[in-house]
Every structure is written in structure tokens, then in C-alpha cells.
Amino acid sequence: MAQWKPLEKMRYVAHDVPRTDGPAKVTGAAKYTADIVLPGMLYGMILRSPHAHAYVKNIDLSGAEKHPAVKAVLDMNKYTVRYYGDEVAAVAATSPELAEEALDLIKVQYELLPFVVTEEAAMAPGAPRIAEEGNVSWERAGDKAKVEQILAGSSHVVEADIRCQVQVHACLESHGAVAQWEGDKLKIWISTQGVHGCREDFATYFEIDQDKVEVICDYMGGGFGSKFPVGVEGQVAARLAKIAGLPVKLMLSRKEECLAVGNRPSANMKLKMGGDSQGKITALWQESNGTGGISGNAGFPMPYIFAVPEGAYYKKHAHVRINAGTERPFRAPGHPMSAFGTDIIVDMLAEKAGIDPLRFRLLNDPDQSRQKQYKIGAERIGWETRWNKVPGSGSTGKKRGVGIGAGRWGGGGARSTKVQVEIFPEGKVVVSTGTQDLGTGIRTLVHQVAADILGIPMSYVTPQIGRTIYPFSTGSGGSITTGSVTPAVNNACNTALTRLFEKVAPALGVDAGDLACEDGVIYAIADRSKSLKWKEATALLQGEVLNITDGWVEGLSSSGVAGCQFAEVEVDTETGRIKPLKYVAVQDFGLAVNTLTSRSQINGAIVMGISWCLSEDRTMDPKTGTMVNPNLESYKLSGPMEIPEIEVIIDHMPERGVIGLGEPPQVPVAGALANAVYNATGVRITRMPMTADVVLQALAKKGGA
Amino acid sequence: MKAFSYYNATDLKDAVMVLGNMEVQSLPLAGGTDILGEMKNRYVSPGRLVNLKSIPGLDKISFGREGLKLGALVRLHDIAMDKRIQKDYPGLAQAADSVGSPQLRNVGTLGGNLCQRPRCWYYRGEEYPCIRKSGGICYAVSGRNKYHCVIGGGPCFIVHPSDTAPMLMALGAKVTIQGVKGSRDVVMDEFFILPEEDSTRENILLPGELITAVTVPAPAKGSRNCYLKFKERGSRDFALASAGASLLVDEAGTTCLKASLVLGGVAPAPHRAKEAEALLTGKKIDLQAVEQAVKAALADAAPMTENEYKVGLARTILKRAILRAAGVEV
Numbered sequence A: 001m002a003q004w005k006p007l008e009k010m011r012y013v014a015h016d017v018p019r020t021d022g023p024a025k026v027t028g029a030a031k032y033t034a035d036i037v038l039p040g041m042l043y044g045m046i047l048r049s050p051h052a053h054a055y056v057k058n059i060d061l062s063g064a065e066k067h068p069a070v071k072a073v074l075d076m077n078k079y080t081v082r083y084y085g086d087e088v089a090a091v092a093a094t095s096p097e098l099a100e101e102a103l104d105l106i107k108v109q110y111e112l113l114p115f116v117v118t119e120e121a122a123m124a125p126g127a128p129r130i131a132e133e134g135n136v137s138w139e140r141a142g143d144k145a146k147v148e149q150i151l152a153g154s155s156h157v158v159e160a161d162i163r164c165q166v167q168v169h170a171c172l173e174s175h176g177a178v179a180q181w182e183g184d185k186l187k188i189w190i191s192t193q194g195v196h197g198c199r200e201d202f203a204t205y206f207e208i209d210q211d212k213v214e215v216i217c218d219y220m221g222g223g224f225g226s227k228f229p230v231g232v233e234g235q236v237a238a239r240l241a242k243i244a245g246l247p248v249k250l251m252l253s254r255k256e257e258c259l260a261v262g263n264r265p266s267a268n269m270k271l272k273m274g275g276d277s278q279g280k281i282t283a284l285w286q287e288s289n290g291t292g293g294i295s296g297n298a299g300f301p302m303p304y305i306f307a308v309p310e311g312a313y314y315k316k317h318a319h320v321r322i323n324a325g326t327e328r329p330f331r332a333p334g335h336p337m338s339a340f341g342t343d344i345i346v347d348m349l350a351e352k353a354g355i356d357p358l359r360f361r362l363l364n365d366p367d368q369s370r371q372k373q374y375k376i377g378a379e380r381i382g383w384e385t386r387w388n389k390v391p392g393s394g395s396t397g398k399k400r401g402v403g404i405g406a407g408r409w410g411g412g413g414a415r416s417t418k419v420q421v422e423i424f425p426e427g428k429v430v431v432s433t434g435t436q437d438l439g440t441g442i443r444t445l446v447h448q449v450a451a452d453i454l455g456i457p458m459s460y461v462t463p464q465i466g467r468t469i470y471p472f473s474t475g476s477g478g479s480i481t482t483g484s485v486t487p488a489v490n491n492a493c494n495t496a497l498t499r500l501f502e503k504v505a506p507a508l509g510v511d512a513g514d515l516a517c518e519d520g521v522i523y524a525i526a527d528r529s530k531s532l533k534w535k536e537a538t539a540l541l542q543g544e545v546l547n548i549t550d551g552w553v554e555g556l557s558s559s560g561v562a563g564c565q566f567a568e569v570e571v572d573t574e575t576g577r578i579k580p581l582k583y584v585a586v587q588d589f590g591l592a593v594n595t596l597t598s599r600s601q602i603n604g605a606i607v608m609g610i611s612w613c614l615s616e617d618r619t620m621d622p623k624t625g626t627m628v629n630p631n632l633e634s635y636k637l638s639g640p641m642e643i644p645e646i647e648v649i650i651d652h653m654p655e656r657g658v659i660g661l662g663e664p665p666q667v668p669v670a671g672a673l674a675n676a677v678y679n680a681t682g683v684r685i686t687r688m689p690m691t692a693d694v695v696l697q698a699l700a701k702k703g704g705a
Numbered sequence B: 001m002k003a004f005s006y007y008n009a010t011d012l013k014d015a016v017m018v019l020g021n022m023e024v025q026s027l028p029l030a031g032g033t034d035i036l037g038e039m040k041n042r043y044v045s046p047g048r049l050v051n052l053k054s055i056p057g058l059d060k061i062s063f064g065r066e067g068l069k070l071g072a073l074v075r076l077h078d079i080a081m082d083k084r085i086q087k088d089y090p091g092l093a094q095a096a097d098s099v100g101s102p103q104l105r106n107v108g109t110l111g112g113n114l115c116q117r118p119r120c121w122y123y124r125g126e127e128y129p130c131i132r133k134s135g136g137i138c139y140a141v142s143g144r145n146k147y148h149c150v151i152g153g154g155p156c157f158i159v160h161p162s163d164t165a166p167m168l169m170a171l172g173a174k175v176t177i178q179g180v181k182g183s184r185d186v187v188m189d190e191f192f193i194l195p196e197e198d199s200t201r202e203n204i205l206l207p208g209e210l211i212t213a214v215t216v217p218a219p220a221k222g223s224r225n226c227y228l229k230f231k232e233r234g235s236r237d238f239a240l241a242s243a244g245a246s247l248l249v250d251e252a253g254t255t256c257l258k259a260s261l262v263l264g265g266v267a268p269a270p271h272r273a274k275e276a277e278a279l280l281t282g283k284k285i286d287l288q289a290v291e292q293a294v295k296a297a298l299a300d301a302a303p304m305t306e307n308e309y310k311v312g313l314a315r316t317i318l319k320r321a322i323l324r325a326a327g328v329e330v
């Protein structure tokens, strides 16, 4: 099995390395999909249903077809539209404004159907059936009677009513593509988490061979799970371009982003947890529902983090369909909800059992990594002095408190990734792989790993990613990009280096196997005086370009990570404002290839988690069936004022190899915050978002603070 | 956004003439931070925009015997950063500084801030032909109304979104209005209107009329003021509740001789808290007196299904604004 080079031999890996593409991004030199402009390019736009549920009785495209600026019109052939924002038709015209004008000329006759846009309404007796399969599909586990019996026999039982709302991805770059056909060949720039997956999707969709499709995503502005499939918007762009015989750009608006390209499902759970006199968890009881929009899919893993004895878990969960856009994977799908519910109920049980929640976790959490992490985090946040033994006992007015949350995730690597290394006679090295950088920094990681494995400065290396002309790599999901790509880079660079050594060994009069390269110097291990500078060595290639493609190898990556977070908040009990003051995040993810981009991931995840917990709310109107806030004014993302001091502690385990970090730090954020709010105020808030009105109502219910 | 034509006004007279020409529906354009959003969402689609920024001289801040005079095109950033405004009318600088984000304040003007349209999410969507858009119903009544008004509503239930308006009203400012027939001055208290009077506009301006300036009386001896805004999200957001407090205190600085208190975020127009003003006048300003006074504010509030929280919140913000204006530490 392969092994990483010893860390002390690496100049870049496990260090803070600024982003390779940082300057290009901040100067605008980096071209995103939306920046692409091609000669003769048209602008595509989609006509969407203004109704939550309706039959399309008739659609008259003639008005749009006659518009002089319109070069292509597309009927989506829908008989039924099933949510506000569902696609109905599309046009391509010579400017975005004219495309919009043309959409107005399409006349659609709808026959309105009853709709439901909340879980409650969808599950109510007599609710209109919005899908053939029914509105609800059930998922069950365990024996209710038996679990209730265990609870009845437990020393302590707590109950909580938890609500996690739907969250939309809100990628700063919207979904979209620029499509160009040359004969039967499709070239498409698309904002995606998987260039190769898109190639396959397009090939399947248009029934052409994969080699006829070239997908490009040099830079992208976030996906968070919502940008795997080419999506209706990608298909439409390519179809319009085909019809028009001209390139078409189709980028979605913020409103479309909110309605139609995915979201994190809701999770509403009634939980009961029992504990014995020693503070050990005895049982977990769960009745819950959630909605993933029209597809219904809304699961989350339970029991979570903590050990619940065999046979002591009962679950009845409803996956609920509503007339709203379908869910898509979203940064650690399911886990943030599992953690939010679990972190709260465990905090409650600890209190009931009269045990400090930190000790309670140490008692019940079977994970060895987290056992260590809890202690590190507690020390950093100052648990002993900052945790209010009596919740809400701090000063009046603005109250402070601390809380804990925990999470886990898989990560790992996919064997299919291949990397090409080209060493040019002038010393330059180009490393190419068809992965894509969602903003996590994989371009930089490719760059630094290649430099370290070859033993040369990063300035000699050019990383190339984001295109299907480069060797195959997997989609970026499940936090597997680093675990897939860096082992392949490592392996391909080692192979290339061996080949280079073979070329230069005769000149040094040693065996290739006796050579090494460090700091840009190739030398004989036994006799350092026998050496060549990198560029002297590559010059020996004599016009030939050394070109190696090699793949992922076992031993350099693994999977399974743990983490915990401690939050300190301040709650203004008169206004209901929750202000996160500080987060301490302790996270393992094996070998931290780049400590700077790693901290950046964790910072970002904490901001995103706070945003979900405190302010984001997809507000559905049951009367009209619409989302009333499909914009970034009233769908409120955290801004600078919500961001606390964040202390990241990387629980470094280089011996485990690379694992991946994109998702896990998102998991514990909201639970830690909720527990901190309780510790500050003595009032349990178990529903998100914890906006001022929610907090004020909760405080009022408890008779003020 | 629908197609429109664009006209650079040369002077005020030209502007009102063009705006008053009813052949093409024309709307004034200042910074554009509000109206462009309206046009993009396609429920406002003027045939012509009349650019006011091409008119010279409307962007001046001056101090005279009458007090502070602000041209309609003065940018919010300039109000927030003006040293003399910060000293004489700290509440006004605070109000301007609380608007949106730095980018918005760099572009947004005072006139535009006072004349901006409501943020009601039904109003802002082309799908909802509500009363304010001359349609038949108010969607907020039976729909989602967490950000709507708790007093002064019906048949429309917006809140007035401006941050400068409550403070200017508390300071006793007046606006200068230019129409085809000439110009007139109106005190702030009479500038805004409630939906019961007309639910399709938020102020007395007739089509074609413009605000040209705002004048704030010179500060009297013993005057103190403060603007406080509570946002659901600490970063850029409109007010859930805000308060402009302008006090006249005695020489000792402890007794309130006169109180002018105006709430934002609770009503379709800036809402003068008359009951609280009366209760505070003549009182020694301490926590107890202020708490007593603010309890009387919004006594007639009629919250909707999702916004009862605003009543208490607005009282808290008013309390804090008064205490801060008076310089009372609690």
C-alpha cells in the first residue's frame, strides 16, 4: 500500500498555502460560466409556472416564435405543473431582455388544482393528493411499545419538539450553462460539481457518445450539493442551442435559484430520550416528518452520535410531498438535522440527570476521537468558567451562555480518479485531472501535492482541472474530492518522477532507484555530490515531453471523521437577538493537506450553519402556494455581523491519510448554538430559524427572563 | 425588466414638465437602488425614467439660519459621514448610516429614501395583484405577515421602510415639494399618508411631483436626539422596529421639556408615539419614567397573525432610543 512522503520532507503539504487561483479570482481574470461570451451567443430563459399545482390545458408558443429576436422556442411538454416555479417552456433570444419579453408572449392555459405547501397540510386528513404515490411515505424502525416500556422504566425521560426548516442552497453563482454545438459535438460551460458526470448526463440525454461532449467548469461559485446533475436548466440550454444553431447562455436568476434547483429538506421531530440513574442513555423514541418538496425525500440518520442500546430505538418518519421544488443533496445531507435534534435532547437529558452536558457526552459518546476532542474544545472555550451551572443565571439583559454540538461524516476517496503529469524539457510540469473546484481549493491541493511529491517548488507546476479533456475524476460530493484526487496526484507524480530518474540516472552514473528529488535538486541518496538541478535534469529529456497518466492508489486516504463544536452566544432578552460570540471547532479529517484552506472550510461551514439556525427561512404561503421570499433580501443569509470569532482546531491525524472536510464542520453548528442559547437564557428554543420573534415568544412563554 | 426610455432632466422645471407629461408614464430616478428592483420584478414598468442626477445643485448639504438643508440628491453616505450632522443631529447620521449596506448608501439618496416603495413581499412580486397595485385583495391578511404593520393598517398593511423618515419626523423636518405649478413646503407629519386615505401611494406626492429638499430646524439649546434600529439580521436588513427620539431637556439635562418620538417598522407611515410623548414631557428622565412612557406607545396596536412580537419589540427600541438620546446609562 502506498504511503505519503514523511511530512518533514514536504514543503507545502500540511502547511498554510494560499490559493493558487486567488489572484485570478480577485482580479476577475478567472472566468466563470456566467462570464463566457461567444460570437453570436443567444440568451436562454425559462417560463415557469406561477401556480403551485395545475394542469397545462393549452400552451401557445406562436407569439414567442414570431418575435424577431427569438431564435429558439421550447415546449417542456408538461401536462401537470407541480410547484410554483416548475418549468413550462423556454426561449432563446438575442438579449436577456428580449428573451424575457418573448416569454410574456407565450400563452399558457392552466386548470388549477388543489395544492399543499406545508407538511401539516400535506399530512392532514382529507388533504388533496398531490402525487400518484400519495403525499406521504413512511419509514419505520424498532418496536414502539417496547421502547415506551424502556422509557417508562428509565430514571429520567425528556421530550423535545424539534423543527428544522427547509434551507435553500443559495450558491452565490447561480446554476447555468453556455452551450455550443459544432455539428453533433456539444461543448458546454456549466457551473457543476462534476464535469465528467455532466458529460455522461448530456451524452445520455442527447443519445450521443461521451467523446462528443466536452464539459468545462474552470471556476465555479459554490454548489453545496445542488450542482451534480445537468438539471433542466443545463438540458434546456443545450436544446435551445441545438434548435437555434447558435450558442446559448442560460443562467438562472436568484428567484429561480430559490424555487427550482434544490434545497435541504425540513425535519420536524418529536423525540423522547431516556437515561438511567448513572446517566447512560437507555432509549430513543422518534416520530418525525420532513419534506423534500415534490419528491418528498426527507431522511436523516438516527440515532446519531450517541450509543442507544440495541432494540431501544423506535422511529416513525414521514417523507412528505408538498408542492415545492425538489430537494437536492446539501452539505452533509441529513446530518445537520440529526445533530440538531440529538444535541438538544442529549443536553436536556444531561440536565435532567443532573450531569454537566460535557461529562454526559463523555459518558455516552462511543467515539474515541470525539472523546479527546470534547476535552480540547472545552478547554479552549473555557467550559469550566463559562458554562452557567444554572441556565439563564448570568447577568440580566444580555445573557451569555455556552453549548456543545457534535458531528460525524464519511469522506474518503474514489478509485476511479486519474491524473496526467507532463514534464517538459524546460522544467515546467503540468498536472491535469478532470476534477472541479467548488471553491474548496482542490486546484491548490493538486498544485501543492504535485510540487511536494516531485520535490520541486510550486512555481514549476501548473495544475489544470475543470474540464473533461483531462483524465477522469469523480463528482465532488460526500467530501471525497481530496481523498480521490490527491492520492492520484501523488501516484502519478511518483510514477513520473521514476521515469525522469530513469532518464537522468546514466548522466549521474547511478541507478534510477538511488535517486531522490528535494527542493528542485535531483541527487544520489548515497552521494549528494552527484546531483542535477531540476531544470538541468529535465533538459536531458531532449525535446521529449515526459507524459504519464496514473490513477488513485490505496493507502493514502481513508474515511470517517469526527468533530465537535462549542458555541458561546449572547442573547438580548429584550429584543430576542441572538449574537454568536465565539465558536471553537475541533475537527479531524486525517492529513490536512492545506491547513489554510481547511480552516477556511470550517469557517465557512460555521457561518452557513449559523445562517441556517438564526435567519434562513423559505417562507411558503399556504394561501397562494408560493414562496414569498425568493430573493436574498428576505431569505436572510448571515452577513458579517453574524459571524463570531472562530477558533479552528485541526485534530491532525496524518497517519490516516486524506479524508475530506467540506461537509462535516457544518453538522454540529446549530446544535451547539441552540444549547448555548439555553445555557444563556434558561429557555429551550428547539425550532429554527431562531429569529427575534421566535426567541421573544419563547421567553414570554417562560414568563420572561 | 421591460423596455423603457431614459431622459436626463436638465433642471427641476424640465424634470417636472417631463414627469407631468401623461402620454408616457414617467417615474423619477435618483440612485435607483429601489426603483431598479421594482422594474426587474416587473410590477413597475414605466415607459420612461427621468434621471434627476443630471440636475445640478440637488446634492448639497448646507447649514443656515433655518437649520440644516439637504438637497434631495444628497447621498445617505454623505449624511452619515457629515461631521456637523453627526454633532448637531446624531440621530439623523445614525438613521442614514443604518440604511442597507455601504454600497447602497453610496448610491442611495435622501429623496429616494423618503419616496421608496414598501418591501411587502406580495407587493414586490409580479404574481400578486394586491390592493397597493390597484388589485382587489391584501395577500398579507390571510397570508404571511411577520414583517407587516401592527398599527395604522387597512386595507393595506405595509410598514414604511424608510430609516431616515422616522428620525426626520421626530426632528420636525419639512420637505420641499416641486410640482408643475410651483413649490411648497410640507412638514413631515403631513407628508406620509395611511392606506385608509390612499392605499396605492405612501405620501402626498402627486404624479409628476418631486421632493427637492428637506430642511431640519436648527437645534435648540438642550436638544438631544438618537435613532435606533432593530434588524432581524444584524447585517444589512430593514427595520423590524426602529425609533427616532428627539428630546428637549432642561439645563440640568435631566428633565424632559419636550419629546418627539417616532416609530419605524410598525405602521404604513412613520408612527408618532403621541401617548409616550405626553407621558414623558415634564418628567425626570430615568429608566422608570421611560418604561412608563413607552408602555403607552402602540396601545392601540392591532397585530396580525404573525407579528404580535413587534409591539413589545418596538417599545423596547423606543425605550432604548430615548435613554440613549438623553444620555442615561442603564
Ligand SMILES: Cc1cc2nc3c(=O)[nH]c(=O)nc-3n(C[C@H](O)[C@H](O)[C@H](O)COP(=O)(O)OP(=O)(O)OC[C@H]3O[C@@H](n4cnc5c(N)ncnc54)[C@H](O)[C@@H]3O)c2cc1C
Pocket: A633, B027, B028, B029, B030, B031, B032, B033, B034, B035, B036, B037, B052, B072, B076, B098, B099, B100, B101, B104, B107, B108, B109, B110, B111, B112, B113, B114, B115, B116, B117, B161, B162, B163, B164, B205, B209, B210, B211, B212, B236, B237, B238, B239
Ligand atoms: C437590499 C436593499 C436593502 C435596503 N435597505 C434599506 C434600509 O435598511 N433602510 C432604508 O431606508 N432603505 C433601504 N433600502 C431602500 C433604498 O435603497 C434606499 O432607501 C435608498 O435611499 C433609495 O434611494 P435611491 O436614490 O436609490 O432611490 P431610487 O430607487 O432612485 O428611487 C426610489 C423611489 O423614489 C422615487 N424618487 C426618487 N427621488 C425622488 C425625488 N426626489 N422626489 C420624488 N420621488 C423620488 C423614485 O421614482 C422611486 O420610486 C434598501 C434597498 C435594497 C435594495
Ligand code: SF4
Pocket: B118, B120, B121, B122, B123, B130, B131, B132, B133, B137, B138, B139, B140, B141, B148, B155, B156, B157, B158
Ligand atoms: S400589505 Fe399592502 S402591499 Fe402587501 S399585500 Fe397587502 S395590500 Fe399589497
